[in-house]
Amino acid sequence: RGLAIAPNDVELLNSLGWTLFQDGRSAEAVTEYERALAVEPDHVKSHNNLALALVELGRLDEAAQHFERSLAIEPSAEIYSDLGFVMARLGRSDDALADYHKALALDPACPSAHFNLAVSFVQAGDFKEAESHYRRALAGKPTAETHNGLGYVLAHEGRPDEAVAEFRSAVEVDPAFTPAFNNLAETLAKQGKLEEAAAYYRRSLDQRPSPAVHNALAGVLTRLGRTQEAAEEARKAQALDSGE
Numbered sequence: 001r002g003l004a005i006a007p008n009d010v011e012l013l014n015s016l017g018w019t020l021f022q023d024g025r026s027a028e029a030v031t032e033y034e035r036a037l038a039v040e041p042d043h044v045k046s047h048n049n050l051a052l053a054l055v056e057l058g059r060l061d062e063a064a065q066h067f068e069r070s071l072a073i074e075p076s077a078e079i080y081s082d083l084g085f086v087m088a089r090l091g092r093s094d095d096a097l098a099d100y101h102k103a104l105a106l107d108p109a110c111p112s113a114h115f116n117l118a119v120s121f122v123q124a125g126d127f128k129e130a131e132s133h134y135r136r137a138l139a140g141k142p143t144a145e146t147h148n149g150l151g152y153v154l155a156h157e158g159r160p161d162e163a164v165a166e167f168r169s170a171v172e173v174d175p176a177f178t179p180a181f182n183n184l185a186e187t188l189a190k191q192g193k194l195e196e197a198a199a200y201y202r203r204s205l206d207q208r209p210s211p212a213v214h215n216a217l218a219g220v221l222t223r224l225g226r227t228q229e230a231a232e233e234a235r236k237a238q239a240l241d242s243g244e
Contacts, residue, residue: 077107144174
């Protein structure tokens with residue numbers, strides 16, 4: 001027979017759920033959040049955290065329901081932004097955009113809403129609007145993901161020097177953020193800065209082995225005339241692809 005849960009245990013259950021979620025044990029986290037909500041059905045934090053865990057498990061419709069329940073209790077710019085993200089994942093782009101705008105109506109500076117809007121504009125091919133929202137997101141909360149996103153936009157706008165600066169900022173914020181290393185290396189390679197490009201590809205591979213990155217590095221080394229090293233990188237890529 002289990003122990004009875006007293007109302008003052010809700011925060012403890014929510015805290016335990018968050019610890020499990022942070023450890024990558026999302027299914028177990030869901031159980032704890034559901035226990036918390038069984039005690040206090042309108043506990044906003046538990047609805048939000050449960051939704052995040054459900055997103056990790058791919059249970060997007062359920063996640064949306066819990067974000068919506070949270071917003072009905074306590075409207076929040078960040079949660080509207082999170083709901084919009086889920087709607088985008090569900091292919092409901094119009095609903096996603098509506099939620100991002102609701103977030104900005106509550107907080108015009110909401111960094112996550114600006115970031116998510118920027119991603120939407122990139123997907124639509126509207127790089128000018130994407131740049132504007134990435135910059136507004138950075139003004140509120142500089143992150144590696146946002147610097148990298150802005151760099152991607154600037155590179156596609158034909159502004160490689162500015163793109164490089166953003167990719168460098170991304171790796172300064174988070175030295176383990178491999179997409180920025182790869183984008184930085186690719187942009188430098190296009191500028192003919194091959195030695196530096198090779199160095200950043202190697203730093204990316206130190207973080208996360210990848211066939212695509214090994215092949216990209218092989219291409220740079222070939223351009224440098226270092227054919228033996230290039231062949232070794234191509235071999236590593238093939239080995240990863242074949243599961244050796």
